[in-house]
Each structure stands twice: as structure tokens, then as C-alpha cells.
Amino acid sequence: MVLAVLLVGGRVSYLQVLNRPFLQNEGDKRTVREEVISAHRGMIFDRNGSPLAVSTSVTTLWADPRILVKERARWPELAKALGISPKALSRKIENASGRGFMYLERRMQPADAKKILDLDISGVNGLPEYRRFYPAGEVAAQLVGLTDIDDKGQEGVELALDGWLSGKPGSMRLIKDRRGKVIRETDVLRSAEPGHEIKLSIDLRIQYLAYRELVRAVRENEARTASLVMLDVKTGEVLAMVNQPSFNPNDRSNFSAASVRNRAIVDQFEPGSVIKPFTVAAALESGRYSSHTPVNTSPGWMRVGRDVVKDVRNFGKLDVTGVITKSSNVGVSKLALDIGPERLVSLFQRVGLGQSTGVVFPGESTGLMPSRSSWKPIETATLSYGYGLSVTSLQLAQAYMILANDGRAVPVSLIKRDIPVESQQVVDPQVARRVLDMMRTVTGVKGTGRRARTYSYTVAGKTGTVKKLGVKGYSDDSYISLFAGVIPANKPRVAMVVVLDGTKSTRYYGGVVAAPVFSRVAGEAMRMLGVPADDADSQHMLVDTARNSRNES
Numbered sequence: 001m002v003l004a005v006l007l008v009g010g011r012v013s014y015l016q017v018l019n020r021p022f023l024q025n026e027g028d029k030r031t032v033r034e035e036v037i038s039a040h041r042g043m044i045f046d047r048n049g050s051p052l053a054v055s056t057s058v059t060t061l062w063a064d065p066r067i068l069v070k071e072r073a074r075w076p077e078l079a080k081a082l083g084i085s086p087k088a089l090s091r092k093i094e095n096a097s098g099r100g101f102m103y104l105e106r107r108m109q110p111a112d113a114k115k116i117l118d119l120d121i122s123g124v125n126g127l128p129e130y131r132r133f134y135p136a137g138e139v140a141a142q143l144v145g146l147t148d149i150d151d152k153g154q155e156g157v158e159l160a161l162d163g164w165l166s167g168k169p170g171s172m173r174l175i176k177d178r179r180g181k182v183i184r185e186t187d188v189l190r191s192a193e194p195g196h197e198i199k200l201s202i203d204l205r206i207q208y209l210a211y212r213e214l215v216r217a218v219r220e221n222e223a224r225t226a227s228l229v230m231l232d233v234k235t236g237e238v239l240a241m242v243n244q245p246s247f248n249p250n251d252r253s254n255f256s257a258a259s260v261r262n263r264a265i266v267d268q269f270e271p272g273s274v275i276k277p278f279t280v281a282a283a284l285e286s287g288r289y290s291s292h293t294p295v296n297t298s299p300g301w302m303r304v305g306r307d308v309v310k311d312v313r314n315f316g317k318l319d320v321t322g323v324i325t326k327s328s329n330v331g332v333s334k335l336a337l338d339i340g341p342e343r344l345v346s347l348f349q350r351v352g353l354g355q356s357t358g359v360v361f362p363g364e365s366t367g368l369m370p371s372r373s374s375w376k377p378i379e380t381a382t383l384s385y386g387y388g389l390s391v392t393s394l395q396l397a398q399a400y401m402i403l404a405n406d407g408r409a410v411p412v413s414l415i416k417r418d419i420p421v422e423s424q425q426v427v428d429p430q431v432a433r434r435v436l437d438m439m440r441t442v443t444g445v446k447g448t449g450r451r452a453r454t455y456s457y458t459v460a461g462k463t464g465t466v467k468k469l470g471v472k473g474y475s476d477d478s479y480i481s482l483f484a485g486v487i488p489a490n491k492p493r494v495a496m497v498v499v500l501d502g503t504k505s506t507r508y509y510g511g512v513v514a515a516p517v518f519s520r521v522a523g524e525a526m527r528m529l530g531v532p533a534d535d536a537d538s539q540h541m542l543v544d545t546a547r548n549s550r551n552e553s
Contacts (some may be wrong), residue, residue, distance in 0.1 A: 038129050039167025041151055042195030044144055044158075046204040047237070047416045052144050053158065055130040055151070059113035061104040065096040067123030074121050078104075081116045106149055107131045132158075136204060138246040139211045142262035143202065143414070146249040155260055157200065157414065159362050167195040199416045201237035206230065206525045210240040217500060217517045218244045221481070224502030227264040228517070229397040230525065233492045235417050236401065236410035238359075239525070241265075241394075261363070268365045268390040269501070272466035273327045273510070274484045275348075275386035277435050278399065280324055282347040283335040284431045291321045291434050297330040307378045309333045325441040327448050327463065329385045336384035341375040344383055350409075350426040351399040353391050357412045367391040386464065397497040400484050403439075404460075404492035407432035436460050440489050452483055452515035454523030456533035460492075461485020461518065463510035468502070478502055483514035487522045488534040496522055 044053035061082075079089040082105055096102040105113075107129060117126050132147045134140075145156020153162035170192035210228050218226050223244070230240040247259040261267070283289040300314030315326045323331030336344055348354065354369025368390040370383070382388045391399075394412065402409050407427030439460035442449040448463045464482035467474040481500045486492040498514040498521075507513060 038151075039169045039192040040130060040194040041132065041147070041167060042165040042197045044165070045197065045199045046202050046207070047199060047239075048203060048205075049199070050204045051135050052140055052200065052204070054133050054135065056133050057110060058107040058129050058131040059110045060106050060127040060129050061108060061113055061116060062125055062127055063093075063102055063104050064100055064123045064125075065093050065098075065102050066100060068093055068121070069097050071122050074119075077119060078116070078121055078124065081119060132249075134249045136207070137250060138248045139208055139242070140202065140204070141246050141249050142243050142260065142264075143200075143241050144249070146252075146260075155362065156262065157198065157361075160360055161198060165195045165198065168193040201232075201239065201414055201416045202241065203239050203528070205528050206240045206521075207242060209524055209528075210521050211242040211246075213517050213520050214242050214244055214498075217498075217513065221500060221503045221507065221513050223481075223500040223513075225263055225267070226498075226500045227267070227393045228496070228498050228521065229264045229393045230494050230496040230521070231397045231401045231412065233401050233404045233486065233495055234410070236398075236412045236421070237417055238394075238412065238414050239494060240521075241414075262361065264393040265357075265359070265361050266363045266365055266392070267501075268367050268392050269480055269499070270387050270389065270466050270469070271391050271396060272386040272464035272480070272482065273329075274396065274462045274464035274482050274497075275389075276324060276327065276332050276384070277403065277439055277462055278347055278351060278353075279332045279336055279344060279384040280320060280438065281403070281427060281431050281435045282343045283320065283339055284434060285347065285428055286339045286343055288339065289320055289335065291438055292319045294319055295323055295328075295331045295334055297323075297328050297334075300330065302330050302333065304333065304337075304378045304381050305376065307381075309378075309381050321438045321441060324435075324438045324462065325444070325447050327442075332384040333381035336380050337377060341372075341380040341383060344380070345369065345371070347427070348389070351402045352409065353395055353399060354389065355395075357392075357394050357398055359394070359412055359414050361414065365392050367395055386466065393497050393499050396482075396484055397495050400461075400486055400497065401495040402426060403432050403436055404486040404495050405432075436486070436489065436492075439485070443485075448509075448511040449483060449485070449515045451511060452485055452518045452522075454487065454519050454526070457487050457523060457526050457531070458489035458534055459485055459487050459518070459522070460489035461515075463515060465508060465510045479508040481508055481510040481513035483510050483518045485518055485522070487526060488531065490534040493529065493531050494522065494525065 041055045043051060045051055075089055076086045079086040113126055130151055143156055145158035146154055147158050148154050153159035170190045214226050214228050226244040228242050232239055241264050243263045245259045247255060294317055296317050297315045301308055301310045309329050311328050311330050315328050318331055348369060354367045356364060356366050370388055379388060398412050406429040407425055408423040409426045410423045411421055439462055441447050442462055443453045443459045449461050452459050452461050462484055466480040468478040481503050484497045486495045496518060498517045500513050503513055
């Protein structure tokens, strides 16, 4: 008996003292587990604090197939709770039987997941995660972007600033029984670090307004696609950026690659007549022209080499201001041929055409600015009225913002700015002011952009109607309709560009299709921003607006 006691005591001492680390480690392998603590992704807000992207708590159900395979009798019960057929669940478990992990259902509502976990089926476990939700839906979809099922940025701001928005996961130690059920939490090994918040520059009120009016314009004019960009003249902030078609990031059942693309930044096109103010600016900079210099456009066409440049009709003798007012191709061609293509290209580049805007957005197009050692006369002529180069809606809005800001360039930003940034003088301030004054005549009674006028606010802008380039050359039945402008013209607050692509309506001119969108959005945006009225002739404008509305009806 004494010998037996000594033997047992010696064995216990050996196990508890000498062999304790080994046994403790073997026990931990069977019961102690480390699990990831999901990090909360940073929220995205508009400039006024309205949420654009938030993360909500969800539960992911997962299972250990090696344990679940022993609970075959409860598979029908589990399948019913998951809302799938017993045959599908059986196939899923058997295919994963050699692994220790499989997903049953990703990102369930916590209450629904709890009902399944309460069934207490061995091998079935819950994992807390986060799911991204977008309160603005399709209104800001292409700009904000979206995340994948693992909460990683895939498009838009979510992708561009994924490193800033993503948090750092933590980890914690758990004690589980042999069935995988958590007995208790022991300690947190590493705390999760939440992602950083971002406040975008857009104003959600104006974004909703712009989206509504763009949808309306696309429907009424049977356009294929459309985009709208509004910039703050002084700060360079993007106040609104909307596109058509769009998509709902909260419901991806009708998800398509075409609807995800942020066309305002990605799509490039020939700008047409909206480029003419910059041709005139280059002419003024040359010192050879003023706003009152006469330009003879008779008989409404001119031969350039073997080619012919035409106007819609014979405008006769115009001054330089009238060339913009009437949108004369012959007039700007004569200006460009006189001053040379180098001056044109130089000014176009200084206002940001053919270059990145610096917003660091995924897939941003830089456009195309031609560079040649020698220019044919027809190449110079067509460049002067917006053919032979390509731009994006954002680039075009940036260029008009520079004219509105007395020729000073401010970096464009999608992030709200709390500190003013330095600007750079890229166009002579007197030239910029003169061109802006000329563009005011476009929305006058004799201009092509009368429908862009707004009640109580003056508008300076330019219409554009561009033939689309097809396989057999420029098409006569497919157009891009544009209006680019600034408001109020006396003291500009915003620059805005409206582009409708592929309008099938017989009313395809930019002054008819795009200008009314500018009027409705810009006028209401001024009131939202609290900008004082500046138009002393508002009653006449109200009469004209009412007349235009009747004509459109």
C-alpha cells in the first residue's frame, strides 16, 4: 500500500511539475482558440455630416464540417432554418468534409442568426462582422462606390481611400468545448482599431437635386448616358457629381459594370462648341483681338484646304463677342488660324485639359490633347471648335472654374476642405473677365443658351452639340448635348457642366437639351447655398423662362 501511494504520488508530481508545460499546451490545443475581432470600417459623410456609407453589425454563420457531419439527423432542421433544401445543404457539407471551416450564410441579421444558433447544433457557430449600407442609394453610388462581401473597397471612394477607411482587426482568446461552443472569453490579445471617417465635398441636398433633374432629362430626351458636375469656384470642391445610368449599392441583383462607371471622371468625349470660350481667350491673350474686333463670317462657310468649315447659317459680320454669342465655327476658325495652334494648345493645357485633375479617383481619364510638330490648317480649325481633342466632364468643369475665378487654378477636391489652398494664376485675369462677360451674351435673348437662364441669378455659359464619331466617320443621327457655365455671372460661386450622350430626340441641341438642366439645378442650388440674387432684370428673365417652358411642353 505504501509503495502504491509512493508510485501514484511520484507520477502526479511528475505530471504536475516536470511535464506541466507539455500537458498544458496539449490541453490548450483542444480548448483554447484565437478568433479575429472585426474592425469597424470608417463612415463616409457629405460636407454637412449626412451619412453616405455606414457599417452595421451582422453575423456570419460558419460550421466545422468534421463535427457537423456527425449531426446528420439534424441537417433537415438546419436546412429549413437556413432557407435551403436538405439536398443542397447535404452536398455542401459533404464537399467540405475534409476541411475544418465552411460558410453557411454570410452577413445575416443578428436576430435571424441567433434563431439558428439557438438550435444548438454541434459544429455551427456565429462570427460577428460588419456590412456596408449606403443611405443615399443610387444618388451617389458611382462617387461613393461600394465594398465586397469582405468589406474591402471595390469602386469609387471606397476603393480610392480603402487604406484610410479600413480598420485593423484585433484578436481574442476563447475557450471552447469539443463541439466548438464558446464556454468563455479569456482575454483580448489585440484590440481592433476602427477605420477613419471621411467627409466628402459634395452637398447631398444638391446631389439629390442634380440626380433628379438628370434622370428627368435622360427620360425626356431618350439619352443613352449622362453626367453632371458642379464645382465650387473658390475652393475647387466638388459640390455634386451624378451620372446616368446608376445602380443601387444596397441591392446588387441588377448589378452591371456599365452602371458602376463614374462617367463624369472616366468617360471622355470631344467637347465641341463649349471649348470656343478658351479659343477666344487665347486670341485675346495674343493681343491681336479685343471683344469688339470685327470678324466676317460670310457667307456662313469657309474653305480650309480641301475641307469646308460651316456655320448653321450665315451670321454675316460679327465682333468677337458675337462669335461666342452665335457659336460661329467660321469665326473661331479664323481666330485660331490667325494666332496659330500653339497658342490654343498652350491655353488648353493651362486650364487642365488633357491632364489629370488630381482627384485620385480609380480609372480617371486624362483625356487627349493633340501634340504635333506641324499642324494642318484644318486640324487647327477643328481644334478651335472642340474636335480633335477629348476631355472628361470634370476636366471641362475645372476649365470653366478657372475662367470664373479670374484665371486662377485651384486643385479640384472630392474631400471637404477646411483650410484654403493656394491658387495659381494660369490665365490673364483681365482676359478671363472679358471672356466671362462674353459668355453672358450666350444666355441673352440672342444667344444659343437662353434656356440656361435662371430667375434672380445671371448665368454665363456656352452650349455645345457634338456629332459622335462612329465606324464610318461622324454620325448625323447621334449627338452629345452639352452646356457648361458659371453662376452668378457677376460674382461666380459655382461652375457646372451638363452632358447628355446619345440623345435620340429630334431636339438634340445643347441649348435645348442640356441648358434647361443647368437652369433648374443651378438656380435651386444658389438658394440652397444662400447666395444673394444678382440679376437686376429678373422679371424679364421670368417671362422668358415661362415662355421657354411653354415651348418645351
